[in-house]
Amino acid sequence: MLLFMLPFFSDAQTRQMTSSEISVFQQTLKESVQVKTLSADFVQYKHMNFIKQPITSSGKIYLKQPDRLSWSYTAPFQYRMVFRDNKIFIDDQGKKKSMDIGNSKQFEKISRLVSSSMRGGGYDEKEFTVSYLKKGDANMLKLFPKLQDIKKYIKEIVLVFSDKDTQVEEVTLVEPSNDYTRFILKNRKVNGQINESVFNL
Template sequence: MRIFSFILFFWSLGMFAQQNNFTSVSLKSSASQLTEKMESAKSLYGEFEQTKVIKMLDVETTSYGRIYYQSPDVIKWEYTKPYPYSLLFKNNFIYIDDDGQKSKQDMTANKLFAKLGDLITGSLNGKLLKDDANFDVEYQKKKHHVEAVITPKDKSMADMFEKVIMSFSEDKMLQSVKLQESGEDYTLISFKNWKMNTPIKASVFQP
């Protein structure tokens, strides 16, 4: 479940926007404006809270962590609570550290990981928002925020989730990502303390 939540987050990365208010731009032009913002990101840091809800079992679990990005394609998704777990994407490999137990996966040798790599790249350069062949994207204005609703066309993706809902504040920064599965189950990732283009220690990206 963690790796799928990770995928969804990087879909949302392509949706950071410029500092115009949503009320002053057309929703149809959002994709182009968001792409421009991400092209300027040399580095990115943020904190998140992830909640997984399984309605049938009346189960709700919460995890906390941090996200790091270094241009052009080095990414680290790190859980800190309730126990350490991290995924580092670097040089076509995924380095996994499960509370000290380390492993490595070659993204080019596995279709799932290869697709994951394509999703990450498309998110960071904004091309994913224009990928009409694989996704439907709809923007909706709310009272104090805007939602981007992504529906997968690809069957393998559609089997995992029905839709992804991204929520943005008035200054167009990402507030949350909700993965809606079939039925009432969902995963909600809420973000805070975004820092763009600030130095990140090289040791953060060491396997």
């Protein structure tokens, strides 16, 4: 799970949304196509305080409602994680293992949080403090977890939405240490057919 944790640097092009922009964006989220399945290529940049250059890796993500998530790294190494049936299945270059997270509420919340971030859906403001921003022409959300068991692992989540189709194209997860991981999603396909075999190891 530590692979998912990460902070985000603001830049000069980032500004707070106006009240009217927030209203329009919230309405856009409500009207956008509900994400039942998602497949995408991703590039991941892992930034750590003690390393000058980020560690770069890439792979494929598959998501299927309500509880399936497959995360496959293909370069520079082979590594797969599948979240299914309250379990995490891991294939580390042929070495397979599984972990039961059904009895761990915090890991269950984290896995749901990762899935929800990739989908870009609505967010419960009882669980998050939400900041609405503009990054150039794109809409951006910053989510600050309120629950202590999540705040131990995730300080902040930053979502950047495409200005073309209102779907999430960039996710940044920030750790309490301010190390962070940035995911850029490419070749996104929403609500297409996903073979169930991608969620098996």
